[in-house]
Amino acid sequence: MSDPTPTTTVDKYAWSAIARALPSKRAAGERVGDFDEIYASYDEAAVRAQASRCIQCPHPLCMQGCPLSNRIPEWLALAAQGQFLEAAAISRSTSNMPEICSRVCPQEKLCEGACILNARTQPVAIGAVERFINDYAFAHHAVEITQAPPNGFRVAIVGSGPGGISCADELAQRGYDVTVFESLLIPGGLLVNGIPGFKLEKDIVARRIDLLAKRGVKFQLGVKVGWDVTCAHLRREFDAVFLGVGAQRAKPLDVPGSELTGVVDSIPFLIQKNVVSPLVDLPPVDVVGKRVAVLGGGDTAMDCLRTALRSGAREAVCLYRRDLANMPGSKKEYANAIEEGATFEFLTNPISLVGNAQGAVTEVRCVRMELGAADASGRRKPRPVPGSEFTVPTDVVLVAYGFDPVPFPPGSDLAMLATDEWGALKVDANQMTSEAGIFAGGDASRGASLVVHAVRDARKAAEGIDRYLHVAKSTQPAS
Ligand SMILES: Cc1cc2nc3c(=O)[nH]c(=O)nc-3n(C[C@H](O)[C@H](O)[C@H](O)COP(=O)(O)OP(=O)(O)OC[C@H]3O[C@@H](n4cnc5c(N)ncnc54)[C@H](O)[C@@H]3O)c2cc1C
Ligand code: SF4
Known part of the structure; x- marks a missing residue:
């Protein structure tokens, strides 16, 4: 790694003096002996040096490359100055699981692929910096677990993958009473039951689920919606439903x-x-x-x-x-x-x-x-x-x-929802399905894709649910 001299102000030419360096990897011979993550973390000097390579361009292409439009230059500037907690707080403002996306996103196709430095040299190590600042925030107990005051609405989330838990998180932070229904006994969707530990350790997913529970989200595990309970039942008990059921039917x-x-x-x-x-x-x-x-x-x-x-x-x-x-x-x-x-x-x-x-x-x-x-x-x-x-x-x-969405049982009230030719649920610009009040996102509506796309859909769906329920409330006749 090049000399990781920390900078205290933004140096627009740091990229020409400091080479891109990812955190070190364990030797291949060692890592095939276990399922632990293969990358070490930066030390503070190294992360500051890497973050300082950002030239703070006025129209950041990295933000366009990130499906969440993460405020990347802002948190890179703060990280370069050693303000890691402040950087992480900004990173959390646009992502419900930055510590996870930073580990599993194919950055070369997203934020780093769009970085303007690609035209001259190698891109800023955006994913590795994002991982460091968010791990740092967790290590310093600086991730909020406060519960928002209740707003009186109840929402059912079906599926506990990145789509389901991001929608649950967004809604819980707005005061919704949220229950997640998951057919398996271990929550996390493909974050646990697909992506191996050497890319994303299971503890990191468990910590995120635990955080949601502390924010008031309830989990009902081992319940397969469409089989064990009907959607009509959920509609009676809840004001809106989000379907984050993924696409796990193997081609x-x-x-x-x-x-x-x-x-x-x-x-x-x-x-x-x-x-x-x-x-x-x-x-x-x-x-x-x-x-x-x-x-x-x-x-x-x-x-x-x-x-x-x-x-x-x-x-x-x-x-x-x-x-x-x-x-x-x-x-x-x-x-x-x-x-x-x-x-x-x-x-x-x-x-x-x-x-x-x-x-x-x-x-x-x-x-x-x-x-x-x-x-x-x-x-x-x-x-x-x-x-x-x-x-x-x-x-x-x-x-x-690859995978396609799992069809709901014929005759179930969920099988009535409109789908495309691959079985993906059709949604509008608010992520609402063909049935008012039922929203969907992630692999269930776009087909097998990426974690960060599921997070993005879920955030959009949460906004859609919020608008839908508040419009419904404001148009109700006064009793
Ligand atoms: C092996 C593998 C590796 C991958 N690696 C990467 C990677 O490195 N980077 C990346 O970005 N993406 C990766 N992906 C893709 C990524 O995991 C998915 O795009 C993402 O998990 C989709 O999130 P989701 O919430 O829509 O669905 P899922 O993660 O599939 O979660 C859906 C959840 O819904 C539950 N469910 C389904 N039906 C019901 C029902 N009827 N009632 C109750 N619960 C139900 C399921 O049990 C599951 O827990 C990988 C996928 C696989 C299979
Ligand atoms: S790693 Fe993923 S979530 Fe993070 S900035 Fe890049 S594209 Fe966005």
């Missing part, structure tokens, strides 16, 4: 042999390896000494590779149909996976799985792909290269092809 592996033993969906595998709790009751997936093939190229695929290696796999290979440049997974996590021993077969598409006499998978038959013209999304469409079939020997196949 199927549609090739011959997908029913063989040893072919496993990504989320049950990640939960089984990452969540150590008597509340998790899933069949064990043994990868010790085995060859693991991961199908897909997103964040989930990177997490499966790294989890397999931590769980004792002999090798973990990713089979992905496009090339590295067109892979959706974060490049930071790709680099981390490579360091930890994962290998990648790009431009490779599975066409069938082959098994032994016992019905266990033994190999993946693949075909090489080439990239054709760009499709509607702007990404180049892969097509098979004739005669290029080859085989990848394997003992376990982890399927990470």
